[in-house]
Amino acid sequence: MSGLVSIEPSVPEPSGPSTSVELSEDFREFTDARTLAEIVRWSREVVSDPGYPTARAWGRSGRGAVGCFPVYTPQEIVHALGLLPVALHGGGENVEISHADAALGSFLCSISKSTLELALTHQLDAFRAVVFPYICDVSRNLEGIFSRLLPTVSTHMLHLPQNFTSAGSVPFLVAEYRRWVEKLEKVSGTRLTDDALRASIETFARQREALAELARLRMNEPWRIDLSEYYLVRRLGGLLPRELHTSLLGRVLEEVRGRQRKRRDAIRLLVVGPFCEQPTLDLINLLEEVGFYVVGDEFLMLHEWCERPPPDDDPLRALARAYVETPRDIGVRRAPSQKGTSIVERVRSAKAESVLFLTAKFCEPALEDVVLYRRGLEKEKIPYLHLEFEERSTAYEQTRLQLETFAESIFFE
Amino acid sequence: MSETVPRNTAPSPPRAAGEGSRGFLEEGRKLQRDLVEEYYRNLATAKERGQPVAYMLVGGNLTEIVRSFGYEVVFPEIIGLNCAIKHASLDNIVHAESMGYGLDVCGYVKNDIGLQDLGGSTPFGKVPRPDLLVCSFSGCYIYVKWWEALAESYGAPMTTFDVPYMRSDRPWREDVDYMVSQLWEFVHYLEKATDHSFDMDALRKVLAESRRAEEGWVKWLDAGRLRPSPIEAYFEAIFYMFPINVLRGTARAGDFYDVVNAEVERRVRDGTNPVPEEKFRVLVEGVPPYTHYRTFWDYFRRWGAVSVVATYPKVGGLFDRGFLHDPSRPFESIAEYSLGAYVNQSWEQRRRIIADYVDQYSADAVVIHGIKSCRSFTAGQGDLRDWLIHERNVPTLYVESDHEDPRYFSPAQMRNRLDAFFEALEQRRAAGSLAPGAGR
Ligand code: SF4
Ligand code: SF4
Numbered sequence: 001m002s003g004l005v006s007i008e009p010s011v012p013e014p015s016g017p018s019t020s021v022e023l024s025e026d027f028r029e030f031t032d033a034r035t036l037a038e039i040v041r042w043s044r045e046v047v048s049d050p051g052y053p054t055a056r057a058w059g060r061s062g063r064g065a066v067g068c069f070p071v072y073t074p075q076e077i078v079h080a081l082g083l084l085p086v087a088l089h090g091g092g093e094n095v096e097i098s099h100a101d102a103a104l105g106s107f108l109c110s111i112s113k114s115t116l117e118l119a120l121t122h123q124l125d126a127f128r129a130v131v132f133p134y135i136c137d138v139s140r141n142l143e144g145i146f147s148r149l150l151p152t153v154s155t156h157m158l159h160l161p162q163n164f165t166s167a168g169s170v171p172f173l174v175a176e177y178r179r180w181v182e183k184l185e186k187v188s189g190t191r192l193t194d195d196a197l198r199a200s201i202e203t204f205a206r207q208r209e210a211l212a213e214l215a216r217l218r219m220n221e222p223w224r225i226d227l228s229e230y231y232l233v234r235r236l237g238g239l240l241p242r243e244l245h246t247s248l249l250g251r252v253l254e255e256v257r258g259r260q261r262k263r264r265d266a267i268r269l270l271v272v273g274p275f276c277e278q279p280t281l282d283l284i285n286l287l288e289e290v291g292f293y294v295v296g297d298e299f300l301m302l303h304e305w306c307e308r309p310p311p312d313d314d315p316l317r318a319l320a321r322a323y324v325e326t327p328r329d330i331g332v333r334r335a336p337s338q339k340g341t342s343i344v345e346r347v348r349s350a351k352a353e354s355v356l357f358l359t360a361k362f363c364e365p366a367l368e369d370v371v372l373y374r375r376g377l378e379k380e381k382i383p384y385l386h387l388e389f390e391e392r393s394t395a396y397e398q399t400r401l402q403l404e405t406f407a408e409s410i411f412f413e
Numbered sequence: 414m415s416e417t418v419p420r421n422t423a424p425s426p427p428r429a430a431g432e433g434s435r436g437f438l439e440e441g442r443k444l445q446r447d448l449v450e451e452y453y454r455n456l457a458t459a460k461e462r463g464q465p466v467a468y469m470l471v472g473g474n475l476t477e478i479v480r481s482f483g484y485e486v487v488f489p490e491i492i493g494l495n496c497a498i499k500h501a502s503l504d505n506i507v508h509a510e511s512m513g514y515g516l517d518v519c520g521y522v523k524n525d526i527g528l529q530d531l532g533g534s535t536p537f538g539k540v541p542r543p544d545l546l547v548c549s550f551s552g553c554y555i556y557v558k559w560w561e562a563l564a565e566s567y568g569a570p571m572t573t574f575d576v577p578y579m580r581s582d583r584p585w586r587e588d589v590d591y592m593v594s595q596l597w598e599f600v601h602y603l604e605k606a607t608d609h610s611f612d613m614d615a616l617r618k619v620l621a622e623s624r625r626a627e628e629g630w631v632k633w634l635d636a637g638r639l640r641p642s643p644i645e646a647y648f649e650a651i652f653y654m655f656p657i658n659v660l661r662g663t664a665r666a667g668d669f670y671d672v673v674n675a676e677v678e679r680r681v682r683d684g685t686n687p688v689p690e691e692k693f694r695v696l697v698e699g700v701p702p703y704t705h706y707r708t709f710w711d712y713f714r715r716w717g718a719v720s721v722v723a724t725y726p727k728v729g730g731l732f733d734r735g736f737l738h739d740p741s742r743p744f745e746s747i748a749e750y751s752l753g754a755y756v757n758q759s760w761e762q763r764r765r766i767i768a769d770y771v772d773q774y775s776a777d778a779v780v781i782h783g784i785k786s787c788r789s790f791t792a793g794q795g796d797l798r799d800w801l802i803h804e805r806n807v808p809t810l811y812v813e814s815d816h817e818d819p820r821y822f823s824p825a826q827m828r829n830r831l832d833a834f835f836e837a838l839e840q841r842r843a844a845g846s847l848a849p850g851a852g853r
Pocket of ligand 1: 109110111112135136137138139276277332360362363364365366
């Protein structure tokens with residue numbers, strides 16, 4: 001157990017800008033956190049440590065953690081086996097790439113490189129398994145490199161179906177999940193039971209409901225919670241035990257609802273594109289600093305991808321159906337609708353006035369969609385801006401200028 | 414040895430071998446050209462004939478089924494590579510960029526979208542608009558993005574044939590079942606769309622033709638095992654991929670491979686080989702730089718280097734590893750063939766295939782050509798190089814440019830890299846640490 005938890009009072013102070021945070025095994029730092037400020041402070045600590053401190057803390061008592069590459073994996077399965085599903089988000093701005101470039105190639109997104117770099121530099125040692133869903137060819141290929149370079153870690157490339165209308169899609173996905181389950185059962189040393197999976201589905205459904213509640217609040221009254229607070233609270237949702245996160249959300253919602261804050265005169269913005277690699281917190285903050293309220297976003301799609309799984313006798317099939325039947329339209333899932341139409345619908349339902357395409361450099365799925373989205377927005381005369389980012393970039397002068405100009409052009413329209 | 418050989422080492426003077434053998438590319442190449450011309454002529458007149466047009470991707474394509482419903486088939490990847498060879502891709506790419514497609518988008522996608530927005534005229538004829546977009550999701554995520562964009566631009570219906578990623582030596586039953594159910598749904602869709610009934614017996618006949626072509630193609634590829642190799646398994650194979658991918662299922666495809674196999678026999682008899690003196694037997698991995706295809710080939714020829722085997726010609730299917738169409742199991746074998754697109758193989762499978770090829774074809778070395786705008790093929794090729802060098806002891810070079818975009822091919826740099834590599838191989842052989850053609 002870390003020295004941090006022995007410090008009184010019971011909620012230990014974060015260790016400053018250190019990049020190594022040791023959390024207690026029972027996550028007391030969070031269970032004892034009473035205010036949103038404390039939760040956010042700890043979240044900031046956890047997020048800035050590229051070594052996934054929640055996975056380390058969980059693993060310290062012999063329990064296993066499973067790294068889940070973005071965007072979507074049915075984490076309920078991991079949870080039902082007594083393992084901690086941890087959403088991987090790359091290395092952020094704190095990781096120097098020195099090994100991964102050579103293995104992966106030059107023209108690739110930063111998250112793929114930093115994730116490999118973290119593994120090669122033992123920062124992912126807390127993980128007994130890693131799963132890469134087929135969201136793009138980079139994620140897919142990354143699994144093949146992990147499996148060679150990290151032979152002791154169980155890896156799986158999860159083929160999520162692309163055909164959403166075939167009668168064969170759900171049975172196939174159930175079979176695909178079973179293949180993954182077999183590997184995870186070896187990792188956990190337990191068998192997956194229907195009852196355990198049903199209970200996990202319930203746990204995740206409760207978490208999603210609480211997150212949806214927070215998202216609604218943010219959309220309707222964005223002044224009540226800062227974007228960075230909102231982001232950091234959500235980001236914890238893929239890192240902490242889910243039951244704990246759901247209870248934190250209860251506290252957060254209560255506090256935020258009671259806040260007395262003034263509404264700013266800001267432009268309502270929908271942020272599209274960062275569904276996988278994440279921009280830095282500084283860049284996220286910048287969006288509101290320059291005069292926007294982000295009222296809808298694709299930052300952490302993990303929590304929003306699937307609705308509550310439909311009722312089904314077989315819980316594995318329920319999960320498969322949840323994926324196949326979701327109407328979600330993002331860059332790494334075949335659109336059930338026309339892109340141009342769907343973006344306009346999303347703008348309308350978020351009551352947004354403008355759109356920011358914030359795409360990770362070299363993220364081809366996001367880049368290709370931008371063209372189609374733009375056409376839809378242009379038809380409806382909805383203003384938009386396209387910016388590229390890298391998780392490692394820390395210079396924002398140019399970005400600030402572009403955002404300010406964009407905001408001004410809308411203000412003075 | 415690796416690409417860490419000194420880069421500025423002055424290369425040995427070009428060999429006489431570098432000029433290639435006179436009379437090497439004859440009948441087969443001429444016939445291929447005729448077939449390509451005929452294909453484009455047919456495309457240009459499809460609408461006049463009242464023939465519906467389907468767009469399809471090479472990997473896991475369903476050409477036999479679609480043709481059996483009377484469609485003419487357009488393969489935008491093949492149009493893209495033909496545009497690049499004819500130096501016509503850059504205008505299309507730049508136009509697509511002006512439409513908002515970023516620098517990092519696949520060159521095929523940009524060539525295609527730029528081309529259609531500019532009116533669809535290529536140096537070999539006009540490409541008709543699609544009535545149907547068949548997305549065989551076999552090995553590349555960008556296929557989906559590309560087809561979505563076409564569907565929105567043309568307003569044409571898009572159907573997806575989802576092919577699971579291959580992570581085992583032989584197909585998994587559940588994966589085949591999934592694909593077979595999709596194939597039934599697809600033929601029912603086509604029945605409605607065309608008002609034609611599906612005829613399984615007719616499909617069996619077409620598949621028998623496919624099989625004949627596939628066996629002929631495999632026989633041709635197998636010739637690379639001979640020493641010296643009578644074929645160029647990368648640069649020449651690129652021409653001969655056309656019938657197997659585009660005309661499969663027609664008698665013309667099978668006849669074509671009869672012709673080129675007879676030509677191989679003549680070459681063996683007459684000693685007419687890709688280079689007069691075979692010095693290095695090379696496995697090439699990766700998509701070619703079509704924009705500088707001949708230049709790139711010359712950089713091999715001048716050293717007497719012959720590609721005896723290559724992975725790129727297998728993008729349409731791993732026929733040489735047993736993924737053949739079978740008229741007695743029509744849909745199952747179509748499913749299995751679709752799984753066998755080379756880029757649909759996991760990295761573990763790709764490594765295994767490459768290791769087998771090095772042994773079976775007695776390759777001395779591997780050259781990997783990475784494509785800037787293709788993550789499917791390229792992401793991880795650096796790791797492949799490492800694995801070949803350190804775990805398989807195979808001299809390996811990694812070079813990079815683009816398949817469609819000439820702005821990324823630097824002739825001087827490319828030549829230096831290849832010169833240095835082959836020179837180091839030569840030195841290694843002189844020192845006795847590279848047995849001629851002994852692979853590992
Ligand atoms: S950032 Fe984009 S390209 Fe990179 S792994 Fe994620 S989805 Fe794929
Ligand atoms: S495999 Fe590569 S070259 Fe082919 S379409 Fe996909 S990204 Fe483009």
